Amino acid sequence: MISNVFLRRDALKFGAASLLAGAFATSGSAWAQSQGPIRLALIESLSGPFANAGEAVYRNLLWAVERVNQRGGVKLQGGTRLLQLERYDSKGLNEEALSALRSAIDDGARVVLQGNSSAMAAALLDGVEKNNERDPSRRVLFLNYSAVDPILTNERCSFWHFRFDAHADMRVTALMQVIAEDKSVQKAYLIGQDYSFGQAVLRESRRQLTALRPDVQIVGDELHPMGRVKDFSPYATKIMTSGAQAVITGNWGNDLTLLVKAAREAGYQGKFYTFYGNALGAPAAIGDAGIGRVVAVADWLPNVQTPESEAFYKSFRARFPKAADDYVHMRMQLLIEALAQSLEKAGSTDTVAVARAMETADVQLSGQRGRMRAADHQFQQSLVVGVMDKQGSPGVKFDVEGSGYGFRVIKTIAPERAEMPTTCRMQRP
Numbered sequence: 395m396i397s398n399v400f401l402r403r404d405a406l407k408f409g410a411a412s413l414l415a416g417a418f419a420t421s422g423s424a425w426a427q428s429q430g431p432i433r434l435a436l437i438e439s440l441s442g443p444f445a446n447a448g449e450a451v452y453r454n455l456l457w458a459v460e461r462v463n464q465r466g467g468v469k470l471q472g473g474t475r476l477l478q479l480e481r482y483d484s485k486g487l488n489e490e491a492l493s494a495l496r497s498a499i500d501d502g503a504r505v506v507l508q509g510n511s512s513a514m515a516a517a518l519l520d521g522v523e524k525n526n527e528r529d530p531s532r533r534v535l536f537l538n539y540s541a542v543d544p545i546l547t548n549e550r551c552s553f554w555h556f557r558f559d560a561h562a563d564m565r566v567t568a569l570m571q572v573i574a575e576d577k578s579v580q581k582a583y584l585i586g587q588d589y590s591f592g593q594a595v596l597r598e599s600r601r602q603l604t605a606l607r608p609d610v611q612i613v614g615d616e617l618h619p620m621g622r623v624k625d626f627s628p629y630a631t632k633i634m635t636s637g638a639q640a641v642i643t644g645n646w647g648n649d650l651t652l653l654v655k656a657a658r659e660a661g662y663q664g665k666f667y668t669f670y671g672n673a674l675g676a677p678a679a680i681g682d683a684g685i686g687r688v689v690a691v692a693d694w695l696p697n698v699q700t701p702e703s704e705a706f707y708k709s710f711r712a713r714f715p716k717a718a719d720d721y722v723h724m725r726m727q728l729l730i731e732a733l734a735q736s737l738e739k740a741g742s743t744d745t746v747a748v749a750r751a752m753e754t755a756d757v758q759l760s761g762q763r764g765r766m767r768a769a770d771h772q773f774q775q776s777l778v779v780g781v782m783d784k785q786g787s788p789g790v791k792f793d794v795e796g797s798g799y800g801f802r803v804i805k806t807i808a809p810e811r812a813e814m815p816t817t818c819r820m821q822r823p
Contacts, residue, residue, distance in 0.1 A: 431478035432468070432743060434459070434505045434733075435498035437491050437518065440483040443621040444647040446674055447510050448483075450721040451539065455479055455507060457713055457722075458730035468734050471741040477734070484508075486621060488517040495521045499532055504745055505733065507537050509559065510646070512591035515541030522554050526745075533745035535752075537733065539726050542669075543590045544598075547772040551818035556752055556766060558729040558773040560693065562591060562644065562669075564814055566598045568691045568777045568807050569667045573640065574606045579665070583614035583638035585629065587649055592617055595644030595669070603642075613638050621649060626656035633657060639664045646670040654688070655679040665689060673721045677782060678797035685799070688782040694724035694762060695780045695801050696792040702761035707792060717796025725775065728764045731757040732773075746823055764809075770818035777812045779805040 436455060438448035459477045462468065467476040480503060482494035491514050498506060508518055515538055526533040536555045538546065544561045560568075573579055584599055586592030596615060603610050613636040618629065630653070633641060641664060645653055650670055657666070658680045665687045670676070672690035680688060696707045710722040732755035733748075740747035753768040764775035780801030785793035789802035 431476045432505070432737070433478050433480055433498075433501065433503040434507060435480050435482055435494075435501070435503035437482045437484050437494045437498065437506060437508045438510055439486040440481060442486045444486055444510060447647045450674065450719075451510065451726065452479075452481060453714055453719055453721070454723050454726040455539075455730065457710060458727045460713075461727075462730060462734045468737045470737065470743065475743075477730075484514060486511075488514055491518055492521045495525075495534075499525060499534060504533065504743065505535050505537060507539065507729075509538050509540030511589070512541040512543035512546065512594075513589045515546060516543070516550065516590065519546065519550065519552055519555050523552060526554055535745060535749055537729055539723070539729055541591070543594050545590070545594075547770040548817045551770045551816070551820055553749060553771075553820060553822050556732075556749075556771045556773070558725045558732070558764070560775070560777055560812060561772065561814075562594045563598045564777070564812050565644075565669055565691050566595060566602055567814070568779055568805070568812065569642070569689065570599075570602045570606055571807065572689060572779050572805055573603070573610075573642075573667060576640075576665075579607070579610060579640040581611045581613045581636065581638045582640045582642055583633050583636050584612060584616070584642050585614065585633075585653070586617055586644050587620040587646075588617035589620050592620070592644055595642075599642045618649075621647070623649065623652065626653045627660065629653065630656040630660040630662060633664075634660050634662055640667055641665070642667045644669045647674060651675040651679050654684070658683045663687070671782070672780060672801050673794055675795070677794045677799040680782075681799075684782040685784060686781060689779060689804075690782075690801060691777060691779050692723075693775055693777060695778050695803055696722070696794075697780065697790055697800055698778060698803055699789065699791075700761050704791075706760035720795045724759070724762050725764070725773070727759055728757050728762065728773070728775070731759055732764075732766065767813075767816075769820065770816040771820075772816065774809045774813050776809050777807040778803050779807075 440448045459479045463476045467474045484491035522534050522536045538557045540559045542559050542562045544563045547557050584596045586596050667689045671688045736748050736751035739751035756765040764773050780803050783790045783802050785798050785800050790800040793800040
């Protein structure tokens with residue numbers, strides 16, 4: 395493995411030892427060429443209630459960067475250079491994220507990665523745009539792996555921002571294709587985190603339910619404080635009382651785990667249609683009550699039954715063998731592959747040149763393919779919907795986080811069916 399890990403400030407960095415000593419110049423309109431590594435700054439919640447989600451992202455990006463470095467790094471006109479990932483803790487606060495952005499820029503990073511909060515993504519995007527206008531010599535690209543508020547590639551689209559996850563409306567559409575066929579659902583309860591993403595999920599879920607299943611009665615539609623609810627039993631009681639056969643939620647992290655755990659303890663027997671019910675403790679928390687009842691949408695699931703997919707998953711587990719570390723996302727791997735491809739296509743680390751190259755990025759890995767749409771910088775890829783079942787059941791070779799439960803793929807949505815129109819009016823330099 396071409397890596398040498400050490401701690402610097404709040405940032406965990408890696409790369410060949412000889413490269414780590416190299417200075418990363420910031421003068422001129424480009425990322426100045428040097429023999430040092432190309433710094434990537436992960437700005438994420440690495441402490442507090444969503445630290446588990448931040449650490450899971452870090453492992454994914456670390457593995458992806460290691461893969462690029464193991465094959466020699468990226469080939470530029472000035473020579474081959476490695477990638478170097480650095481960690482900055484936002485502590486779940488927008489102000490801290492903006493402070494981390496300033497520190498990352500001062501440290502020489504010209505690629506910023508974030509995703510676990512659309513509100514934070516919007517704040518960072520604003521910071522990136524102001525920085526790029528004010529200081530063209532230190533322009534920054536913002537690569538987003540999971541902040542899925544649709545506005546980020548619609549009204550708020552930016553030349554400097556690229557999203558590699560399907561946005562909330564795309565994910566809702568995938569779930570609705572399953573709900574449309576599930577005639578057992580006559581009443582639905584909508585619940586989400588009270589911020590831009592959670593609001594977007596509930597708004598689009600209501601709209602699509604009304605259009606696709608007008609026979610379904612929406613018996614609950616509420617938002618709760620993000621990351622501050624420790625006891626979801628009152629919410630579980632309301633779900634039970636409503637008579638809902640299905641709960642639709644975009645909750646993630648502890649807000650999802652605690653919600654499904656409370657529902658299980660209350661004896662809820664309905665289904666959960668989720669964005670993130672396939673990991674971060676949710677399967678273990680819900681247990682047998684989730685078999686056939688917890689549905690999740692993703693860009694990829696471990697039980698996608700192809701030899702390439704199986705080898706990909708096994709290699710991740712070999713790198714991170716702890717059961718608690720079992721949280722792998724194909725899109726984060728494709729993000730780093732797209733960055734490497736774009737750097738090589740640009741032939742330099744000039745921010746504008748790399749961005750223009752990334753607008754047409756088209757990458758493949760382990761049988762999965764994705765392409766960037768230049769119109770709004772929204773990555774286009776297939777989506778899958780899975781349902782929870784016991785490991786060893788048909789189609790469930792792999793479990794999640796050692797829980798004994800995995801997700802069987804029940805629907806695959808091709809990229810052209812997952813794609814949605816955009817209202818973006820891109821302003822380019």
